[in-house]
Amino acid sequence: MPCKTLLASGIAAKFTEELRSLIAARADGPPTLVGFLANEDPFAAKYAEWTGKTCEETGIKFELRRVDRESLEEAIVDANGDVRVNGIIVYYPVFGDRQDQYLQNVVSPTKDVEGLCHQYCYNMYHNVRFLDEEKQRKCIIPCTPLAIVKVLEHIGVYNSILPYGDRLHGKTVAVINRSEVVGRPLAALLANDGAKVYSVDVNGVQVFSRGPGIALARHKVAEVSEKAEEVLPLCDVVITGVPVESYKVDTSTLKDGVVAVNFSSYRNFPDSIKQKASLYVPSVGKVTVAMLQRNLLRLAEYQHM
Amino acid sequence: MPCKTLLASGIAAKFTEELRSLIAARADGPPTLVGFLANEDPFAAKYAEWTGKTCEETGIKFELRRVDRESLEEAIVDANGDVRVNGIIVYYPVFGDRQDQYLQNVVSPTKDVEGLCHQYCYNMYHNVRFLDEEKQRKCIIPCTPLAIVKVLEHIGVYNSILPYGDRLHGKTVAVINRSEVVGRPLAALLANDGAKVYSVDVNGVQVFSRGPGIALARHKVAEVSEKAEEVLPLCDVVITGVPVESYKVDTSTLKDGVVAVNFSSYRNFPDSIKQKASLYVPSVGKVTVAMLQRNLLRLAEYQHM
Numbered sequence: 001m002p003c004k005t006l007l008a009s010g011i012a013a014k015f016t017e018e019l020r021s022l023i024a025a026r027a028d029g030p031p032t033l034v035g036f037l038a039n040e041d042p043f044a045a046k047y048a049e050w051t052g053k054t055c056e057e058t059g060i061k062f063e064l065r066r067v068d069r070e071s072l073e074e075a076i077v078d079a080n081g082d083v084r085v086n087g088i089i090v091y092y093p094v095f096g097d098r099q100d101q102y103l104q105n106v107v108s109p110t111k112d113v114e115g116l117c118h119q120y121c122y123n124m125y126h127n128v129r130f131l132d133e134e135k136q137r138k139c140i141i142p143c144t145p146l147a148i149v150k151v152l153e154h155i156g157v158y159n160s161i162l163p164y165g166d167r168l169h170g171k172t173v174a175v176i177n178r179s180e181v182v183g184r185p186l187a188a189l190l191a192n193d194g195a196k197v198y199s200v201d202v203n204g205v206q207v208f209s210r211g212p213g214i215a216l217a218r219h220k221v222a223e224v225s226e227k228a229e230e231v232l233p234l235c236d237v238v239i240t241g242v243p244v245e246s247y248k249v250d251t252s253t254l255k256d257g258v259v260a261v262n263f264s265s266y267r268n269f270p271d272s273i274k275q276k277a278s279l280y281v282p283s284v285g286k287v288t289v290a291m292l293q294r295n296l297l298r299l300a301e302y303q304h305m
Numbered sequence: 306m307p308c309k310t311l312l313a314s315g316i317a318a319k320f321t322e323e324l325r326s327l328i329a330a331r332a333d334g335p336p337t338l339v340g341f342l343a344n345e346d347p348f349a350a351k352y353a354e355w356t357g358k359t360c361e362e363t364g365i366k367f368e369l370r371r372v373d374r375e376s377l378e379e380a381i382v383d384a385n386g387d388v389r390v391n392g393i394i395v396y397y398p399v400f401g402d403r404q405d406q407y408l409q410n411v412v413s414p415t416k417d418v419e420g421l422c423h424q425y426c427y428n429m430y431h432n433v434r435f436l437d438e439e440k441q442r443k444c445i446i447p448c449t450p451l452a453i454v455k456v457l458e459h460i461g462v463y464n465s466i467l468p469y470g471d472r473l474h475g476k477t478v479a480v481i482n483r484s485e486v487v488g489r490p491l492a493a494l495l496a497n498d499g500a501k502v503y504s505v506d507v508n509g510v511q512v513f514s515r516g517p518g519i520a521l522a523r524h525k526v527a528e529v530s531e532k533a534e535e536v537l538p539l540c541d542v543v544i545t546g547v548p549v550e551s552y553k554v555d556t557s558t559l560k561d562g563v564v565a566v567n568f569s570s571y572r573n574f575p576d577s578i579k580q581k582a583s584l585y586v587p588s589v590g591k592v593t594v595a596m597l598q599r600n601l602l603r604l605a606e607y608q609h610m
Contacts, residue, residue: 070526073430098485101406105423118410118423125378180403221375 003274008286011154015290016058022297023059031086031300032061033113033293034079038069043265044091047285051089054289060296069094073106080108086303087113087296092181101180110303113295115142116181124185127192127218129165137302140295145186147287148239148263149193155279157237157259158193169194169214172234176200176249177241182263186239191219198224198231205231229253237261240268251276308579313591316459320595321363327602328364336391336605337366338418338598339384343374348570349396352590356394359594365601374399378411385413391608392418392601397486406485415608418600420447421486429490432497432523434470442607445600449568450491452592453544454498460584462542462564463498474499474519477539481505481554482546487568491544496524503529503536510536534558542566545573556581 023030033055037048048064055062067075072094079085088111092100104116112120123129123139131137141149152158158167173190177183178201187199191208197219199206205224210216224231232238232253240249241263248270254260257278262268273280328335338360342353353369360367372380377399384390393416397405409421417425428434428444436442446454457463463472478495482488483506492504496513502524504511510529515521529536537543537558545554546568553575559565562583567573578585 070528098403098406099489101403102423102426102485105410106427118407121407122411180407184404223375 003277003280005274005280005282006151006155008151008281008283011151011281012286012290015150015287015294016054019058019060019290019293019297026300028300028304030059030061031296032063032084033087033089033296034085035062035064036072036075036079036088036090037064037066038072038094039091041091041093044093048091050285051289051292054286055293058293060293073103076103076106080106080111085111086300087111089113089292109140111299112140113143113292113299115140115146115295121185124192125188125218131302137305138298140298141189141291142181142185143288143291143295144182144263144284145189146291146295147284148186148261149189150287150291151261151281151284152190152237152259155259155281162194165192166194166214171195171236172198173237173239174198174200174228174232174235175239175241176228176268177243177264178206179241182241188219195237198228198235200228200231240264242266242268249273308582308585310579310585310587311456311460313456313586313588316456316586317591317595320455320592320599321359324363324365324595324598324602331605333605333609335364335366336601337368337389338392338394338601339390340367340369341377341380341384341393341395342369342371343377343399344396346396346398349398353396355590356594356597359591360598363598365598378408381408381411385411385416390416391605392416394418394597414445416604417445418448418597418604420445420451420600426490429497430493430523436607442610443603445603446494446596447486447490448593448596448600449487449589450494451596451600452589453491453566453568454494455592455596456566456586456589457495457542457564460564460586467499470497471499471519476500476541477503478542478544479503479505479533479537479540480544480546481533481573482548482569483511484546487546493524500542503540505533505536545569547571547573554578 035048035051052062079088088107094100105118107117109117109119120140124141129139131139162169168190173195175183175187175197178199187197187208191197194214197208199208205226207222207224208219210219233255237259239261243264245266247268249268251272254276258276259279260269260273260277261281263284340353340356357367384393393412399405410423412422414422414424425445434444436444467474473495478500480488480492480502483504492502492513496502499519502513504513510531512527512529513524515524538560542564544566548569550571552573554573556577559581563581564584565574565578565582566586568589
């Protein structure tokens with residue numbers, strides 16, 4: 001089988017190494033990340049545990065605070081104001097509804113390692129890459145979409161011969177999932193980098209792209225009438241994040257030699273993907289945690305600027 | 306029957322009159338409100354039409370812009386930057402999911418007549434009443450919750466003998482609906498004004514209050530195990546906003562002489578409410594539109610400060 005399977009741990013390793021040396025070299029000592037766990041969700045608890053473990057590896061001080069959800073907002077406000085705290089992560093879902101999106105905006109942008117506050121999301125959608133006019137401070141990108149970009153860079157989907165910002169020009173990508181936390185921002189990021197992106201969810205297919213000749217400064221979104229099975233054969237890269245165990249991509253619709261990346265907690269690709277794909281990345285979680293730490297270091301640096 | 310039924314039109318009339326004379330007196334001429342309609346929702350279209358009609362009555366220039374939803378974000382950004390536009394309203398739902406909450410934050414706070422952007426919501430939850438330290442600029446409050454406050458002031462539920470900010474001290478209120486757009490902010494507003502508020506939805510009952518002796522500077526939220534039918538008999542005021550036709554409050558659970566206010570598009574109180582209530586307000590929509598205009602005038606004023 002010519003398909004090469006790449007594990008997130010291997011891809012994360014170089015980032016972890018880089019983080020470790022950057023942190024060891026800091027004049028102020030290691031930065032502090034505070035995590036808030038305000039639910040009983042087993043995935044969230046596992047993610048928190050995992051954050052702690054990887055922070056230990058790189059030297060970041062990680063402090064997990066368990067709070068009840070009614071006290072969470074106040075606890076975030078306290079951490080926003082505490083100079084000893086460099087970064088904040090909240091393990092969602094908390095209320096599981098729009099109140100969670102409110103909470104994402106309660107986290108100060110100066111400490112938002114997840115990149116979920118409105119300012120960072122807005123900049124990402126609008127292809128604004130720096131926080132300042134002097135281009136000293138790069139924007140913070142949401143961790144999971146950023147992790148997937150890093151995975152695609154690692155496995156050669158981004159073409160480094162092309163100018164920065166256009167390195168996906170010519171690539172056709174499907175993103176199966178259009179959640180506000182991962183799928184939609186990911187489709188926008190990839191399209192802003194030059195790809196033609198089919199964003200697929202249960203309601204239909206949209207195209208995110210910068211148009212012919214990537215002439216636009218940022219992506220536009222258009223609804224299309226094609227169905228998923230009609231667009232998947234056109235895609236060089238298929239990225240899935242469907243949060244249900246029963247969902248499986250029909251690999252017979254994929255082009256031979258496709259690049260397949262799964263970011264769902266469940267395996268969205270069946271085993272037959274190995275007969276179709278040239279590269280297969282079955283999960284990205286470990287890269288996501290590395291990106292969280294990368295965002296933390298960046299914010300800790302900005303706090304001194 | 307001793308129950309007095311008050312129509313929103315009657316309550317709105319004094320605000321409309323006030324608005325008319327304030328607008329006529331403006332040195333710069335009437336302010337401009339831009340409404341964006343990006344859906345086919347009949348309620349939204351009706352609300353837009355209604356905004357136009359009431360703006361005509363008060364002298365506000367209202368411009369309805371129909372855009373497709375994929376172009377809406379850009380259209381809002383353009384209006385944010387256009388000095389001829391004093392206020393912006395978006396007729397939701399647009400995408401009907403979390404992307405709508407993203408759009409609420411795309412509207413500039415300087416033009417957000419609906420009061421739905423994070424800054425205004427945050428201030429409201431935190432009982433922060435001014436935008437500046439000099440207390441020259443009052444915060445913008447979301448229109449529907451503000452309309453209900455004004456209704457409660459009009460019908461004497463707010464006790465003007467008490468100090469400003471504490472005028473609901475001693476009142477017990479139920480708010481049936483805990484949506485992020487109306488129910489939750491309303492419960493917070495009333496609790497910040499001193500009430501003990503039972504916030505009721507299908508998932509259970511929460512209490513919003515500033516505690517014994519309204520000692521806290523802002524409300525806290527606590528989950529309670531009581532069911533709706535156990536707390537409703539304790540309430541002086543029952544406010545409903547359940548968006549389904551079939552829902553009706555069981556009036557046998559209400560205390561005699563209760564104040565009943567409905568903000569749903571459907572009648573949540575059955576006719577038997579008139580045997581129970583002392584005051585009954587079957588809808589608030591017209592007051593909401595008056596509050597929208599009030600917010601517009603306020604923002605137009607701030608734009609010159």
